[in-house]
Amino acid sequence: MQTLHLTDSREDLQRAAALLRDGELVAIPTETVYGLAADALNGAAVAAIFKAKGRPADNPLIVHIAHRAQLDALVADIPPMAEALAQAYWPGPLTMIFRKAACIPNEVSAGLPTVAVRMPSHPIARQIIERSCPLAAPSANRSGIPSPTDAKRVAEDMDGRIAAVVDGGTCEVGVESTVVDVTGDRVRVLRPGAVTVEMLKQVVGEVEVDDAVLHQLKKHAVAASPGMKYKHYAPNARVVLVKGSPSAYAQYVNTHAADGVVALCFDGEESTLSVKALTYGTRNDHAAQAHRVFEALRELDECGAKIAYTACPSPDGIGLAVYNRLLRAAGFEVIELD
Ligand code: AMP
Ligand code: MG
Numbered sequence: 001m002q003t004l005h006l007t008d009s010r011e012d013l014q015r016a017a018a019l020l021r022d023g024e025l026v027a028i029p030t031e032t033v034y035g036l037a038a039d040a041l042n043g044a045a046v047a048a049i050f051k052a053k054g055r056p057a058d059n060p061l062i063v064h065i066a067h068r069a070q071l072d073a074l075v076a077d078i079p080p081m082a083e084a085l086a087q088a089y090w091p092g093p094l095t096m097i098f099r100k101a102a103c104i105p106n107e108v109s110a111g112l113p114t115v116a117v118r119m120p121s122h123p124i125a126r127q128i129i130e131r132s133c134p135l136a137a138p139s140a141n142r143s144g145i146p147s148p149t150d151a152k153r154v155a156e157d158m159d160g161r162i163a164a165v166v167d168g169g170t171c172e173v174g175v176e177s178t179v180v181d182v183t184g185d186r187v188r189v190l191r192p193g194a195v196t197v198e199m200l201k202q203v204v205g206e207v208e209v210d211d212a213v214l215h216q217l218k219k220h221a222v223a224a225s226p227g228m229k230y231k232h233y234a235p236n237a238r239v240v241l242v243k244g245s246p247s248a249y250a251q252y253v254n255t256h257a258a259d260g261v262v263a264l265c266f267d268g269e270e271s272t273l274s275v276k277a278l279t280y281g282t283r284n285d286h287a288a289q290a291h292r293v294f295e296a297l298r299e300l301d302e303c304g305a306k307i308a309y310t311a312c313p314s315p316d317g318i319g320l321a322v323y324n325r326l327l328r329a330a331g332f333e334v335i336e337l338d
Contacts, residue, residue, distance in 0.1 A: 001162070003159045003160060003162055003163065003164060003165060004019075005155070005167065006165065006166045007166075008124050008167070013124065013128055013131065014131060016028065016128050016164055016166050018132075019164055020037060020038065020039055020128065020132040021132050023038070023039060023044060024038075024162075024163035025037065025038050025049060025052055025161075026038075026165070027140040027158055027162060027165040027166065028125050029124050029125060029171060030064075030122045030137075031120060031121050031122045031125075031171060032120075032176050032193065033140070033147040033149055033171050033174070033176055034139065034148045034154045034165075034171065035064065035137030035138065035139060035140055036049055036158065037064070037128070037135040037136070037137040038135065039134075040064075040074075040133065040134040040135055040136040041103055041104075042105070043105035043106065043108075046061065046107040046136050047107045049061065049136065049137075052161040053138065053141070053143045054142055054143040055138060055143040056143070056226075056230060057110065058226050059110060059226045059227050060110035060114075061108050061136040061137065062095050062117065063115060063117045063118075063135070064117075064119070064129060064135045065118075065119050065129065065134050066119065066126045066129040067119075067130075068086060068119070070134055074098075074100070074117055075098035076098065077098070077099060079182050081182055081187055082182040084203050084204060085182070085187070085204065089203075091119040091121035091126065092121050092194075092195060093173055093177040093195055094177060094193070094195040095116050095177045095179045096117055096182045097117075097183060098114060098117060098182065099113060107136075108136045110226060112226075116179065122168065139176060140154045140157065140165075141153075141157050142157045142158075143230075144230070144234060145157070145233070145298075146234070146235060146294040146297040146298050146329070147176060147233065149170055149174050149291075150169065150295070151166070153295070170291075171291075173194045173291065174292065174295075175194070175318070176191065176321075177195075178192060178196075178200075178321070179193070180200065181225075186204075186206055186207065187204050187207045188208040188209070188210055189207060189208065189209045189213060190210050190213070190228070191213070191225060192209075192318075192320040193318070194287075194290065196317045196320065197209060197320065210224050210225070212229075213324055214324065214327070217229050231331065232329070233297065233325045233328050234297075234329045234331070235297045235305075235329065236301045237305040237306055238333075239264075239297070239308045239329045239331075240308065240309050240334075240335060241326055241333065242310060242312060242337065244336070244338045245337075246266075246272070246311075247272075248337040250272040250273055252337055254274045254275070256309065259306075260304065260305060260306030260307060261275050261276075261305075261306070261307050262278060262308050263275050263276070263277040263309050263310075264278050264279075264280060264296055264308045264310040264311065265280075266279060266289075266311055267279045267282045267288075269283070269311070276303065276305075278296050278299050280293050286316065286317050287318055289322045290321060293325060293326065297329055
């Protein structure tokens with residue numbers, strides 16, 4: 001299959017929408033990361049997403065809508081706290097898990113009684129949904145590796161496997177949406193993102209954070225969000241998270257300098273290191289870290305890194321999302337220095 005490379009021109013967006021209406025796969029930019037989209041109500045089209053990505057069949061997908069009215073047909077009910085969160089943060093990087101309506105194909109929900117829905121804010125994603133239909137879309141990477149935050153990375157993973165990629169430049173946020181379960185008594189965070197725990201609390205008061213956000217699932221434990229149990233976001237290089245002050249981190253890296261050792265550190269701290277360094281934002285700028293982290297993980301492989309000692313971000317605000325992704329990229333391998 002020849003993959004079309006489309007722009008954000010009117011004509012190209014119409015073409016992308018037409019392909020989606022025909023049951024084809026199209027990668028689209030969103031404000032979080034690039035998504036690999038298909039018509040959410042077409043089970044065969046959605047099944048093709050799993051094949052193109054090599055995604056485990058039991059890992060459900062998020063349905064993307066452009067207008068609040070589209071939600072009603074997709075879900076069995078809308079709890080008041082979900083209504084309040086939608087008011088506050090849609091369109092934006094917040095996914096909510098509802099009890100699903102009968103029209104949701106099993107391929108989307110991976111057999112669960114629930115469906116995840118989000119309304120992206122990216123103008124290209126919104127225009128494509130408006131011209132087609134609600135779209136099921138996971139991140140547009142091959143399963144297991146870092147999510148793509150520009151069209152070039154999508155093409156590296158997906159050329160020849162999908163009908164088209166729409167180039168919308170670099171994704172602003174850089175990490176996937178916050179995922180919350182709104183089917184229980186309290187809002188529960190299953191995956192942290194740019195809509196932070198603090199932001200959720202401002203709207204609904206109490207918020208729970210699922211154990212799997214910061215801890216490895218115990219063997220045989222049932223994942224609240226199936227995506228949490230898989231190896232995720234990992235480059236070929238072995239990633240090791242190193243927790244400690246800037247000087248403790250530098251000392252650790254410098255005493256472990258060897259062939260293939262690369263430091264993934266904060267901007268401005270490279271000069272303290274005796275090995276090749278890649279950076280992912282300054283130490284205190286969590287938004288910049290989120291924006292850079294997946295691209296930096298991909299760059300590790302391009303520079304031939306075998307092991308990447310990675311400076312640990314602080315888990316505040318959107319920093320929790322960065323930490324959550326790096327923990328998984330590292331397979332939970334963390335060294336605590338002080
Ligand atoms: P991705 O599509 O790669 O951004 O990942 C979507 C995330 O949302 C995965 O971690 C899924 O397991 C999770 N997810 C999607 N639908 C549901 C659902 N119905 N219940 C729980 N988690 C879900
Ligand atoms: Mg993904």
